Amino acid sequence: MLDVIEPILFGVLALAIVGAAAGVVLADRVTTSALLMAFTFLNMAGMFVLLGAETIAAFQVLIYVGAITVLILYGVMFTPQAPRAYGLFFQKQTPAGALIAALAGLPVMVIAFAFRDTANIPPRGGDLVPLASSIFTDFAFPFEVASVLLLAAMVGAIVLVKREERGSGSAGPNDTTSPEHSRAKPVIGRARE
Amino acid sequence: MTTLVPLGAFIALSAALFFIGMAGVLVRRNAVVILMCVELMLNAANLALVAFSRRLGLIDERGSVFVVFVFVIAAAEVAVGLAIVLALYRNRPTVDVDEVREMKG
Numbered sequence: 001m002l003d004v005i006e007p008i009l010f011g012v013l014a015l016a017i018v019g020a021a022a023g024v025v026l027a028d029r030v031t032t033s034a035l036l037m038a039f040t041f042l043n044m045a046g047m048f049v050l051l052g053a054e055t056i057a058a059f060q061v062l063i064y065v066g067a068i069t070v071l072i073l074y075g076v077m078f079t080p081q082a083p084r085a086y087g088l089f090f091q092k093q094t095p096a097g098a099l100i101a102a103l104a105g106l107p108v109m110v111i112a113f114a115f116r117d118t119a120n121i122p123p124r125g126g127d128l129v130p131l132a133s134s135i136f137t138d139f140a141f142p143f144e145v146a147s148v149l150l151l152a153a154m155v156g157a158i159v160l161v162k163r164e165e166r167g168s169g170s171a172g173p174n175d176t177t178s179p180e181h182s183r184a185k186p187v188i189g190r191a192r193e
Numbered sequence: 194m195t196t197l198v199p200l201g202a203f204i205a206l207s208a209a210l211f212f213i214g215m216a217g218v219l220v221r222r223n224a225v226v227i228l229m230c231v232e233l234m235l236n237a238a239n240l241a242l243v244a245f246s247r248r249l250g251l252i253d254e255r256g257s258v259f260v261v262f263v264f265v266i267a268a269a270e271v272a273v274g275l276a277i278v279l280a281l282y283r284n285r286p287t288v289d290v291d292e293v294r295e296m297k298g
Contacts, residue, residue, distance in 0.1 A: 003197055010198045014206050021210055021233055025217035030225055037229045040210075044236055051203065051247045056239075056260050063264050068232060068271050075225045075275040079288045108208050113201035117248045127247075127257055134258050146265040153269035160276035161283075 009050055016043040030081045031073070038069040055128045203244035210237035224278045224288045228271060235267045 020043065023036040041064035048057035135143055210233060217230030239260045246256025282288055 006197050010202065014202075017206065018209055018213070021213040024226075024229055024233060025213060025220065030223060033226055033229055037232065040233065041236060044240060047203070047206075047240060048243055050198070051243050053243045053247060053257055053260075056243055056257055059261065059264055060236075060239075063268055064232070064236065067268060071271050071275055072225065072229055072232075075228070075278055078279055079225060079282050080286065081223070081225075081288075105212065108212075109205055112205040112208050113199075115200045115204050115245075115249070117200045131257050131261070134255055135261065138255070139258050142262065146262055149269055150265060153273050157272045157276035160273070160280045 006050065009046070013043050013046045013050065016040075017047070030076050034069060034072045034076055037072065038065050041065050041069070053127045055131050200244055200248040203248075204241055207237045207241040207244065210234075210240070222289050222291050224281070224290050225275070227290065228274045228278070231274075232267060232271060235263055235270075239263055 017040055020036045020040040024033045024040065027033045027036060041060060045057040045060040045065070048054070048060055214230040214233035214237060217233065218227050221227055221230065242256045242260050242263070246260075278288055281293065285293070287293070
């Protein structure tokens with residue numbers, strides 16, 4: 001009984017991931033794309049749980065489904081979204097495109113399915129303790145560099161969307177996950193005037 | 194407990210998601226949608242890293258560490274990318290990457 005659950009879960013999650021990702025590419029409205037992207041990331045978190053990486057799944061939900069989707073939605077909100085049809089799919093090049101996709105995809109799939117499980121890692125037990133001990137011992141320096149990178153990205157985002165004119169002075173970054181949020185609001189406000 | 198889903202299935206799903214994201218980057222012309230598709234590609238790479246880390250046995254838990262770094266890069270990338278898109282939109286009222294061709298030779 002328990003042996004059947006895992007492939008079924010994998011099938012459902014894989015269908016949801018591929019379908020929602022195709023929806024991201026094919027959807028006409030950008031908001032639909034953004035929400036389908038969040039759905040893809042949520043299902044990917046389920047895939048990480050299936051692989052036994054619960055900590056990564058938690059990070060996935062926190063960072064991708066939480067922060068990045070909200071950032072993208074803010075980007076959708078602050079920019080004009082013209083309903084533009086994607087004229088590139090399903091034109092008369094479809095047979096050639098399908099041929100090229102098959103020629104490129106078949107070797108990739110053959111190579112992908114050629115990988116075999118060789119690990120004897122117990123699927124239970126979680127990955128928090130090995131992950132944390134690895135980050136804070138072997139990868140302590142890259143970890144610190146990553147924090148510097150985040151700081152640089154935050155400062156860069158603030159500088160990029162900063163307006164030099166009057167009134168843009170001293171609000172300051174109050175949210176590290178969405179640095180341009182506090183700055184970007186006046187942009188659309190002025191653009192509407 | 195036996196693992197019934199083979200490693201190859203995860204890698205194949207990762208490749209499929211990566212190619213879907215790449216098709217989106219190539220086909221869509223909206224800069225925000227292109228950012229979303231880049232996120233899809235990063236996430237596909239994350240799935241491959243976690244699958245190899247958990248199942249291949251060559252690298253113990255260290256693939257997951259790289260996934261954490263990919264998370265950091267993705268967050269920084271989407272923040273700076275959206276800032277660039279907003280700065281672009283302030284200078285010219287479009288987010289269509291085909292209409293921004295000042296630096297095209």
